[in-house]
Amino acid sequence: MRGLLARGIHVRFGTRHVLEGLDLPPLAPGEVTVLAGPNAAGKSTLLRAIAQLQPHRGEVTLDGENLARMAAQARARLVGFMPQTLPAGSSLVALESVIAALRAGGAMPAAQADATAMAVMEKLGIAALALEPLSAMSGGQRQMVSLAQAIVRDPRLLLLDEPTSALDMARQVRLLSELRRLAGEGRIVVAVLHDLALAAQWADRIVLLHDGRTHAVGTPEEVLTPALLAEVYGVTARVERCSRGRIMVLIDGEHAPAC
Amino acid sequence: MSGQVLERYHRQSRRNAMLVALLAVAALVALLLDLVTGPAGLPLADTLRALSGGEVARGTQVIVWDVRLPVAVMALLVGAALALAGAEMQTVLENPLAEPFTLGVSSSAALGAAVAIVLGLTLPGLPPVWSVSGNAFLFALGALGLLQLLGRIRGGGPEVLILFGVALNFTAAALLSLVQFVASADALQQLVFWTMGSLAAVQWPGVAMIAIILAATVPFSLRAAWKLTALRLGEDQARSFGVDVAGLRRWTLLRVSILAAAAVSMVGVIGFVGLAGPHIARMLVGENHRVFLPASLLTGALVMSLASTLSKTLVPGVLLPVGLVTSLIGLPIFFALILRGRRR
Numbered sequence: 001m002r003g004l005l006a007r008g009i010h011v012r013f014g015t016r017h018v019l020e021g022l023d024l025p026p027l028a029p030g031e032v033t034v035l036a037g038p039n040a041a042g043k044s045t046l047l048r049a050i051a052q053l054q055p056h057r058g059e060v061t062l063d064g065e066n067l068a069r070m071a072a073q074a075r076a077r078l079v080g081f082m083p084q085t086l087p088a089g090s091s092l093v094a095l096e097s098v099i100a101a102l103r104a105g106g107a108m109p110a111a112q113a114d115a116t117a118m119a120v121m122e123k124l125g126i127a128a129l130a131l132e133p134l135s136a137m138s139g140g141q142r143q144m145v146s147l148a149q150a151i152v153r154d155p156r157l158l159l160l161d162e163p164t165s166a167l168d169m170a171r172q173v174r175l176l177s178e179l180r181r182l183a184g185e186g187r188i189v190v191a192v193l194h195d196l197a198l199a200a201q202w203a204d205r206i207v208l209l210h211d212g213r214t215h216a217v218g219t220p221e222e223v224l225t226p227a228l229l230a231e232v233y234g235v236t237a238r239v240e241r242c243s244r245g246r247i248m249v250l251i252d253g254e255h256a257p258a259c
Numbered sequence: 260m261s262g263q264v265l266e267r268y269h270r271q272s273r274r275n276a277m278l279v280a281l282l283a284v285a286a287l288v289a290l291l292l293d294l295v296t297g298p299a300g301l302p303l304a305d306t307l308r309a310l311s312g313g314e315v316a317r318g319t320q321v322i323v324w325d326v327r328l329p330v331a332v333m334a335l336l337v338g339a340a341l342a343l344a345g346a347e348m349q350t351v352l353e354n355p356l357a358e359p360f361t362l363g364v365s366s367s368a369a370l371g372a373a374v375a376i377v378l379g380l381t382l383p384g385l386p387p388v389w390s391v392s393g394n395a396f397l398f399a400l401g402a403l404g405l406l407q408l409l410g411r412i413r414g415g416g417p418e419v420l421i422l423f424g425v426a427l428n429f430t431a432a433a434l435l436s437l438v439q440f441v442a443s444a445d446a447l448q449q450l451v452f453w454t455m456g457s458l459a460a461v462q463w464p465g466v467a468m469i470a471i472i473l474a475a476t477v478p479f480s481l482r483a484a485w486k487l488t489a490l491r492l493g494e495d496q497a498r499s500f501g502v503d504v505a506g507l508r509r510w511t512l513l514r515v516s517i518l519a520a521a522a523v524s525m526v527g528v529i530g531f532v533g534l535a536g537p538h539i540a541r542m543l544v545g546e547n548h549r550v551f552l553p554a555s556l557l558t559g560a561l562v563m564s565l566a567s568t569l570s571k572t573l574v575p576g577v578l579l580p581v582g583l584v585t586s587l588i589g590l591p592i593f594f595a596l597i598l599r600g601r602r603r
Contacts, residue, residue, distance in 0.1 A: 053495050076501025083495050089355075090491045092546045095268055097492055104489035105501020114265060122261040130264045131271065133545070149496065 003028040004050070004157055004188050008058035011045050018045045020212045021058070025205075029156070032179055032189045034199040036223075037209035038233050043192040044084065046209065047159050050190070051081040062157055062188075076105040080155035084162050086142045088135060094145045095121065095130040101149040120152045121145075125174060139166035147175060151182065158182060160191040164198060176202045196249045200224055208232055224249050275544040275554075282543075282557035286335060289564035293331040294323065296568050298576060325463075333461045334567035334581065335560045336469045337522045341529060342536025342559020343473075344518040346552055347480060349537055350487045351511045352417045353494075358534040359519035362406055362424030362512070364399045366431035368523040369454050371398025373435055376450050377442040391453065392465065392524040399520030402427055407509065420512075456527035456582025458567060465525045472521045476514045477556070483507060484548040491546055529582045531589045532559050532566075542596045562589055 006024040010017070019042045027033050035043045048054035052067055052075060060067045067075055090097070098117035102108050108116075121127050126144045134142060143166045150158060158179070164172045180202065183189045193199045199206055199220065206223040208216040210232045216223050224247060229237040236252045295306045299322050309315045309323040344359035352361065360366075371394035375381050381390035382397065409423045439447060486507050489497040497504050522529065536559035537551075544554045566584040573579055573587075 048495070051499060053498055072498070072503050073501040076499065079499070081495070081499035083493065086496070087491070087493050090546055091541060092488065092491055093268075093271075095264075096488070096545075096547045100485055100489045100492065101496075101500050103485040104497060114268070118261045118265045118268075127261050127264055131268060146496075149492070150499075153500075 002063055004190070005061045006046075006050055006058070007060075009046060009049050009060070010057040011042070011049055011054060018042045018212055019049065019056070022046060022209075022212060022214055024207060024214065025217050027188050027190065027205075029186045029188050030183055031204040032183045032191070032202060033205045033207060034203035035190065035192045035207050035209060036194070036196060036199055037215070041209040041232075042212045043209055044161050047081075047161050047190065047192055050157075051079055051159050053081065073105045076155075077153055078156050080150035080153060080158045082146050082150040082158075082160040082163055084165065085139070086134060086146045088142070091133045091135050093131050093133050094126070094137070094148075097134060097145060098148045098152050101152050105153075117148070117152055120148045124148055124178065140168060140171060143167055144171060144175070147178075151178075155187070157188045158190070160189070162192050162194060164193065164195065172198065196224060196229075200247050200249060221247055272550075275547075275550045278544055279550055279553050279557065282554060282561060286557050286560040286564060289561055289568070290331055290335055293334065293564050293568045294327050296571050297322070297327055298571070298578075329463050329466050330458045330461045331564065331567060333466045333469065333526065334458055334563045336466065336473060337526050337529060338532050338536070338559040338561070338563020338566075339556045340469060340473055340518040340522045340559075341533040341563075342540070343477070343480060343552060343556040344515040344522075345533030345559075346537035346540065346548075346555035347487065347511050348515050348533075350490055350548070351508045351515075352421060353490070354417060354421065355538070356534070357421075359515055360523070360528070360530075360533065362420065362516070363402045363427030363431055364516055364519040365523050365528045366428050366435065367402035368395035368399040368520060369450075369528065370431045370435045370438070371395040371524075372453050372527075373438040373442075373450050374398070376453065377438050377446045388462070389464075395524035396520050398431075399516065399523060402431065403513070403516040403520070407512070410509075417508075420508075452580070453527045455580035456529040456585075457578075457580045458526055458570070459578055461526065469521055469525060472517060476518060479510070479514060480552050481549070483511065484552060487511070487548040487552075488546065527580075527582060529563070529585055531586045532563055535589050535593045536562060539592065539596055542599075562592075 004027040009019050009022045011019040035046065037043055045054055049056040050060050062078055095117055098121060099113050102113045102117060118130065121130050124144055124147060126148065129141055129145065134145065143163065147163060150160065163175055167175060176198065179189050179191065203220055206218065206220055207214060208223050208228060215232055216228050224239055226237050226239060229235055238250045238252065240248045240250060242248055295303050301319055301322060305315055305319050306323055309319050341359050348357045348359055348361060349355055372391050375391045375394040382393045385393045406420065406423055406427060410420055413419050439450065442450065486502045489500050489502050490504065494504050537555045540551055540554035540558045544550045562585060566581050566588055569588055570579045570581045570584045573584065
């Protein structure tokens with residue numbers, strides 16, 4: 001079976017069950033899937049469980065291979081993970097940190113690692129940051145470096161935890177187009193996004209999580225409906241269609257001026 | 260664009276390698292300086308001739324080879340061991356305040372020494388000159404074993420390890436006080452002097468032991484350099500890069516503790532070098548552990564060697580405990596670097 005399968009994922013923090021036997025639909029190569037849902041729905045935990053960074057019950061397979069039973073180094077070649085934040089305290093320069101993403105898990109000749117890391121940074125438009133220490137960077141700059149670390153091993157599965165949270169508009173578009181391009185080349189991309197407008201615009205499929213379970217799965221049109229958003233977020237939402245057929249989500253609040 | 264940046268990165272790497280080489284030269288110069296100072300007031304030419312195996316008076320020969328050289332080399336090696344241990348400790352505990360003695364190695368070693376000095380309980384079969392060191396080493400390793408065991412049971416994240424280490428520190432300190440309470444005045448003085456850290460009693464076999472331990476651990480440290488570098492980006496990142504973080508932490512702690520235990524059992528508790536050596540090195544070459552680890556090792560050796568020289572010259576005619584001097588000369592350097600870093 002090609003693609004990513006996650007079945008019966010169960011995660012417990014002490015007595016709290018964060019994920020309760022969650023199933024994901026099979027995710028095929030070429031697709032960008034967005035995990036959405038309210039705070040504490042279990043989005044980041046699910047992403048970390050798939051990446052095998054979070055102890056869990058259940059089974060995650062990539063192209064038929066069980067990720068949990070794979071050696072860490074072999075898994076690192078298949079899976080890229082982008083965390084919510086990188087620690088701000090490190091005086092490593094950005095390029096070194098991307099080279100570390102290549103060389104920490106396995107042997108790669110220095111010259112090849114240096115060139116590969118530099119090429120990825122150039123592609124993401126952050127070549128100018130290469131020699132800056134991480135400690136001197138803004139949150140958004142660190143987030144772009146973190147993306148470079150995640151994709152530099154050229155993984156088949158990319159997992160990204162709120163990759164756009166600290167980015168300006170231009171960089172958001174740059175990152176999301178890059179994800180779309182990577183998916184287009186046959187990779188599986190799974191990202192947690194809070195911004196439903198971005199999700200509507202860029203996702204092939206949205207998985208709406210609620211209370212540790214999959215609440216709804218489908219295309220943006222199918223999932224971003226007033227009824228489902230009211231169920232999961234408890235908000236009054238309107239979904240408008242713009243002239244080119246794309247949908248937009250508008251949230252009404254008690255003190256929000258009407259649109 | 261990327262070609263130029265890469266070129267600049269490689270220039271920077273070469274500059275860092277040069278800095279490491281410079282530190283090595285500085286450490287050797289400090290070693291020579293240490294060799295030519297001392298209460299005997301030997302002429303420089305005589306000392307150098309004795310070192311190079313030339314014709315000198317028997318007394319000069321003995322002073323240089325049997326008194327000064329072992330002490331000077333020991334200072335270099337202990338400084339190297341403690342600073343390397345400190346650098347690795349700060350990385351695996353993800354804590355800039357960590358040092359080789361954070362997890363209770365020094366207080367356990369002191370307890371072991373006290374048991375030997377005060378209660379006369381020593382390892383059977385060990386020659387008397389080694390009894391205190393032997394006990395100290397044994398207790399320090401025992402503390403490490405206990406810590407690893409507790410870490411295994413509870414899952415050894417950095418916070419848990421630090422908490423256990425602090426508890427171990429207090430336990431050993433309390434037991435040490437108890438032993439001191441029953442000690443005779445003589446034994447007490449000997450013990451206090453031991454805990455201050457001194458190079459006075461150094462002999463060649465001890466020097467050889469530290470040298471062997473360093474030679475056996477350094478290659479493993481260097482092999483783990485990229486893994487340790489990745490850990491500076493956080494545990495999740497290192498694991499997603501394919502690093503077995505739990506294993507890395509376990510093996511690194513083992514290396515660090517053996518280094519620290521060996522150092523403390525030979526020359527007593529020497530503070531500051533294990534904490535500040537890595538910080539000075541980090542400010543000089545950054546945190547890529549391929550250069551950061553050698554730079555820390557050499558910084559420690561340099562600081563300790565200078566401290567050894569000063570311990571003989573600060574108060575004429577008196578050999579101060581070197582543990583006191585490391586703090587005295589290390590602190591100004593440390594402050595200067597911090598202040599410079601702030602301004603930048």
